Amino acid sequence: MFDSLSDRLNRSLKTLSGRGRLTEDNIKSTLREVRMALLEADVALPVVKQFVEDIRGRAVGSEVMTSLTPGQALIKIVRDELTSLLGEANESLDLKTKPPAVVLMAGLQGSGKTTSTGKLARYLKEREKKSVLVVSADVYRPAAIDQLERVASDVGVDFQPSTSSDQPKKIAKAALEAARKGFYDVLIVDTAGRLGxxxxxxxxxxxxxxxxxxxxxxxVVDSMTGQDAANTAKAFGDALPLTGVVLTKVDGDARGGAALSVRQITGKPIKFLGTGEKLDALEPFHPDRVASRILGMGDVLSLVEEAEQKVDKQKAEKLAKKLKKGKGFDLDDLADQLRQMQEMGGIGALMEKMPGGAQMPKGMAAAADETQVKRMLAIVDSMTKQEKSFPDVIKASRKRRIAAGSGTQVQDVNRLLKQHTQMRKMMKKLKGGNMKKMMRAMQGMGGNMPGGMGGGGPGLPPGMGGMGR
Incomplete structure (x- = not known):
């Protein structure tokens, strides 16, 4: 997410981080680089100008000049101003009204409204414990109604039938009446989009x-359209009393222009980010956390919250009790950790939220893709029950058999066993997932984290299975 912007900003600020003294000249030079980074990220020019001026105004004052660590002070100012630009604090949905609370989804065709409707319904059902009814008032796009019906079924919420021969206003009235009679907490209405x-x-x-x-x-707006997203949002805001924005496809947006422009131009808060194709890939928007991620400082809070939602708590408790009793961390446990990590979006998604993860070499991220995890699981699945429980029995002949059975090389088996040994030592120290110890360990692992089959690539943070506790 926002990789190119993150790279450029971090390169611009890195030269100042260790300086004992800053001058107006080197501050000016750095801000020129920051300005170029934002323009290349397709941030709207008025937003860039205001952002740079706000930083300049604070940077040349006593706040930085008299600081014992002026470079760090300037980076803090950039982070603060970035957070302010993105909206200061998370603004959740306001559902405090007589049920049903109606949520209207608007946007252009292709922006991801229907999928976002399903994602939001799932979020409200699972995270907010709301009963949700969804309806499609899109009578123009072929199969739009059928698509929402499928999505509703996939996320486990109720769907109000409608047909393309109905008038949108009639569909809306019928859905509202059905939501009242059915005592639903929330009604989400998907509307028609156009190409313009x-x-x-x-x-x-x-x-x-x-x-x-x-x-x-x-x-609902596609973040990959850059500052055009903000301009379109403003046009909708002039026509409708918008209460917020859902930015979609941010996982494919390396620039970040939409995220940095939309709040400033529209005055409306970003409430959610669509971070992938899966129907659970919707995150509440936290400006301070996104600013930290852009500046390579990680987002451990979101990582922990995601783990709380997606990690199998029963397995986590079972592993914690097992380790507390002094029993070892075996290869079945490793496989469980890998599968739960896949549920959280894979190694790359986890590393992005780790402090320093954004600055890891791109080759390391490539070595940590889903294919490598599948290969590791294939190796474990090719072992006998005894081998999984007692990895020390795996000698040369067994390694050859396991490699042949999993379609890998003996070197891959050796690498997996070595990584398992490292994780076993770490888990023994952590005694089943003490969160503070775990986070310190994760921050300190850096490029030595086990997991990548490509040789030293980043992998599963140790103890992830205990994070649901």
Missing amino acids: IDEKMMAEVRELHDTLDPIETLF
Whole structure:
């Protein structure tokens, strides 16, 4: 997420981090680099100008000049201003109203409205414990209604039937009545999009807004369109009383122009980020955490929250008790850790949230892809029960058999066993997943983290299975 912006900003600031004294000249030079990094990230020019001026105003004052570590002080200012630009604090959905709370989804065609409707329904059901009904008022796009019905089924929420021969206003009224009769907490309405902004579309979505009187009107926009996303959001904001923005496809956005422009240009908060194709890939937007990730400082809080949601707590407790009793961390435990890590988006997604993870060489991230994890699991699956429980019995002949059975090389088996030994030692020290110890260990592992089959690549943070506790 925002890799190219992160790389450029970190290169710009790195030269100042260890300096004992800053001058107006080297601050000016650094801010020029920051300005170029933001423009290349497709951030809107007015936003760039204001951002750089805000930093300059604080940087040349006593806050930096009299600091014992001026380089670090300047980096803190950049982080603070970046957080301010993104919106200061997380703004969650406001659902405090007489049920059903109506959420209206608006945006252009192809922005990801229907998928985001399903993701949001899942989020509200699983995280907020709400009963949710969804409906599609998109009577123009072929199979739009069928798509939402499938998505609703996949995430386990109820779907209000509609047909392409109905009028959107009639669909909205029927859905609202069904939500009231069914005592649903939330009704989410997916609306039609167009390839561009036109008055007919705006008139229709305004009519739906008047009919439903939604407590939340969310603009869904593709972050990969850069500052155009912010300009489109402003056009919708002029036509509709928007309450927030959902940025989609941020996992494919290396630049970050939309995220940095949309709040400033529209005055509306970003409420959610769509971070992948899977229906659980929706994150609440925390400006301070995203700013930290952009500056390579990691986002351990989001990592822990994600683990709380996705890690199998029963397995975590079982492993913790096993380790406390002095029993070893065996290869079955390693396989469980790898599978749970896959549930959290794979090694690359985890490393992005680790402090310093954004600065790891790109080759290391490539070595840590899903293919490597599957290969590791294939090696473990090719072992006997005895070999998984007592890895020390695996000698040369067994290694050859395991390699042949998993379609790998003996060197791969040796590497896996070595990595397992490292993790076993770490787990023994952590005694089953003490969170503070674990986070310190994860921050200190750096490039030596076990997991990549490509030789020394980053891998599963040790003790991930204990994080759900």
